Amino acid sequence: MLIASLLLLVLRPVQAQTEFKIVTASERGTYIQIGRDLAKWAAQPAKIDLDVLPSKGSSENVQRLRFEPGVKLALVQSDVYQAFVDQADNGNAAAGRLISPLRVVLSLYNEEIYFVTRADSPLTYIHELKDKKINIGPVGSGTALSATTLYRMMFGTALPEANASYLSNEDALLRLTSDKSLDAVIVVAGQPAKLFSEMKPEARKYIKLLRLDDNAKETARAAATYFPATIRTASYPNWMSEDVPTLSVKAFLVTYNYGNETTQTSLRQFAEALCANFDSLQAEGHPKWKEVQLDMPPLGKGWKYFAPMERTLRACMAQQRTRTVPASMQAPMKKDCTQQEKVLGLCRM
Structure with a gap:
């Protein structure tokens, strides 16, 4: 029994x-x-x-x-x-x-927005990206939407398709530093982000971050949707030597x-x-x-x-x-679309 x-x-x-x-x-x-x-x-x-x-x-x-x-x-x-x-x-x-x-x-x-360029680039500030070749991340990514929205808000026009690439962050950084076919790579990630925290000290020989200029008119145009932020040296001590002001998104x-x-x-x-x-x-x-x-x-x-x-x-x-703890497929698409619709995945490539 x-x-x-x-x-x-x-x-x-x-x-x-x-x-x-x-x-x-x-x-x-x-x-x-x-x-x-x-x-x-x-x-x-x-x-x-x-x-x-x-x-x-x-x-x-x-x-x-x-x-x-x-x-x-x-x-x-x-x-x-x-x-x-x-x-x-x-x-x-x-x-x-x-x-x-x-x-x-x-x-x-808030997620920080990283504007990455080559260490030897003449670019210093985010508002200098007009007419530059930029990787905005894969179609369907939040980064692609943020990048294209920011570009349109800051410069009053869409990022030209000829200047946009849709590579992954890793592939884009390799392209940026090797064949130099890109001027910048935009990444959206809350710090510390693994993509950057695993970089070795030698990375500072190859890449740097563009800075936000509070006095630029382009910065004021972006302020309605995006928030000021700081990428801290403490987040990436291996390759950053000083804090960098940037923008962020919730x-x-x-x-x-x-x-x-x-x-x-x-x-x-x-x-x-x-x-x-x-x-x-x-x-x-x-x-x-x-x-x-x-x-x-x-x-x-x-x-x-x-x-x-x-x-x-x-x-x-x-x-x-009061200090009391309780018990415990795809959407229909269309062929012709704007750049914003494209990065939202609302049209066919």
């Missing part, structure tokens, strides 16, 4: 964890590390097996969150999200289908407006665990977590929070303030 009871205990099926996916960015970027932190400190306590997936970046993430089975969360740059909203408002039906059902979970941190954790009760329950538990373990995220996660505020500020026009997670987070935040 005892043996039979023991066998029943051994053979009793273990309750399966919920399986979700989150799309991030490149393997050597900051987003994927943030995703791994969320998998450990928010998903695991909520009994969610969160598969952290690399991607080209924010624009692709919007589409994968919308259409790829199993993808329930995504990391998206604020300018990419806003660009989809603007495209929808301007009558782009594909953009509307993509963005209208998406919802914000949490505002995260990162958001985003989901879909799910109506399924089971999915809502899992996401509420994720939100509860995120709040309960927020101190651990800041202490043990990527350094960027120290810049994240556990609050829910007003969103831009056309943006909405995901109501079930919003209610959970607000209730948890209220408890935290």
Whole structure:
């Protein structure tokens, strides 16, 4: 009888964890590390097996969150999200289908924008990039959207296609320093970014960062969407000898407006665990977590929070303030498009 009871205990099926996916960015970027932190400190306590997936970046993430089975969360740059909203408002039906059902979970941190050029380049400032050959990152990446938006805002015209290349960060840096067919490479990543932190001291012989000039009229034009930031020597002591002023863009954790009760329950538990373990995220996660505020500020026009997670987070935040911890596919495309639609993935190449 005892043996039979023991066998029943051994053979009793273990309750399966919920399986979700989150799309991030490149393997050597900051987003994927943030995703791994969320998998450990928010998903695991909520009994969610969160598969952290690399991607080209924010624009692709919007589409994968919308259409790829199993993808329930995504990391998206604020300018990419806003660009989809603007495209929808301007009558782009594909953009509307993509963005209208998406919802914000949490505002995260500002991502620094790196303007990389050769060490021997005569360029010093970001506003000197007009008419230069620039790598803006793969089509579908947030970097491509940020780079083209910034160029248009700063110089009043689109980056000429003849001057744009869409290589990965790694390939572009090699091209920059070898055949010199590029004048600059733009990278968007929260510091410290693995791409740069793994560089050896010899890197300063080959590359440098362009600086933001607060007095340039081009800088003032970008200020409506992008924020001043500093790339710190402490983040890259191997190859940086001084801090470099630059621009940045906000990162958001985003989901879909799910109506399924089971999915809502899992996401509420994720939100509860995120709040309960927020101190651990800041202490043990990527350094960027120290810049994240556990609050829910007003969103831009056309943006909405995901109501079930919003209610959970607000209730948890209220408890935290009293020092109480709770228990714990592709969209339709078109052939003719603008450069912005192209980098958003809203047209055929």
